[in-house]
Amino acid sequence: MTATPTSIPDVLVIEPTVFGDDRGWFFESFNEKDFSAAVGKSVSFVQDNHSSSKKGVLRGLHYQMEQTQGKLVRVCHGAVFDIAVDLRRSSLTFGKWMGVELSAENKKQLWVPPGFAHGFLVLSETAEFLYKTTDYWHAGSEKCIVWNDETLNIQWPNLGMRPVLNPKDAAGLTWNDAPKF
Numbered sequence: 001m002t003a004t005p006t007s008i009p010d011v012l013v014i015e016p017t018v019f020g021d022d023r024g025w026f027f028e029s030f031n032e033k034d035f036s037a038a039v040g041k042s043v044s045f046v047q048d049n050h051s052s053s054k055k056g057v058l059r060g061l062h063y064q065m066e067q068t069q070g071k072l073v074r075v076c077h078g079a080v081f082d083i084a085v086d087l088r089r090s091s092l093t094f095g096k097w098m099g100v101e102l103s104a105e106n107k108k109q110l111w112v113p114p115g116f117a118h119g120f121l122v123l124s125e126t127a128e129f130l131y132k133t134t135d136y137w138h139a140g141s142e143k144c145i146v147w148n149d150e151t152l153n154i155q156w157p158n159l160g161m162r163p164v165l166n167p168k169d170a171a172g173l174t175w176n177d178a179p180k181f
């Protein structure tokens with residue numbers, strides 16, 4: 001596997017080694033030893049999540065203030081534009097966002113450390129999204145930053161349709177009002 005820092009150095013694009021043969025392909029989707037070596041410290045996960053969404057669905061930008069979650073995210077069907085926003089006040093990239101296309105085809109994964117808001121926009125007809133988290137869901141401290149916040153000015157791909165959001169996300173906080181770390 002390779003791990004490549006993004007414009008936010010703590011956020012890494014992970015690319016697995018894919019072994020193809022005349023039957024198809026195989027890759028290790030997670031290896032704790034290799035992943036911890038790439039991140040530079042031991043990282044363990046306690047929860048796996050799996051969601052399916054139709055084209056134009058935008059989930060996010062989510063984070064939780066307690067039991068803050070690191071997330072290792074990937075797509076096993078379709079494609080999404082995945083976003084991470086740095087909420088760590090002491091970070092040189094505080095308030096910065098980064099985006100990358102994750103797809104079943106490119107098999108890329110994104111490591112989003114604790115301290116970030118995370119979300120994605122579905123680019124394909126449907127997308128299945130898998131991710132591991134370093135702490136458990138804590139519904140009581142969940143926060144959402146609204147997808148089109150003017151301060152963050154995230155450059156989402158233009159699908160020619162308004163994103164499909166649930167009411168919670170549509171009513172998300174502005175960057176200025178959102179609690180930070």
Ligand SMILES: Cc1cn([C@H]2C[C@H](O)[C@@H](COP(=O)(O)OP(=O)(O)O[C@H]3O[C@H](C)C(=O)[C@H](O)[C@H]3O)O2)c(=O)[nH]c1=O
Pocket residue numbers: 049051059060062063071118119120137166
């Ligand atoms: C996150 C979560 C949700 N749920 C239940 C709560 C709801 O009844 C249902 C759907 O939850 P929600 O609408 O919050 O799901 P997403 O919008 O996909 O939320 C996720 O979206 C973005 C992309 C993230 O990064 C977060 O991991 C997560 O917040 O699953 C659980 O039972 N466990 C969980 O860990």
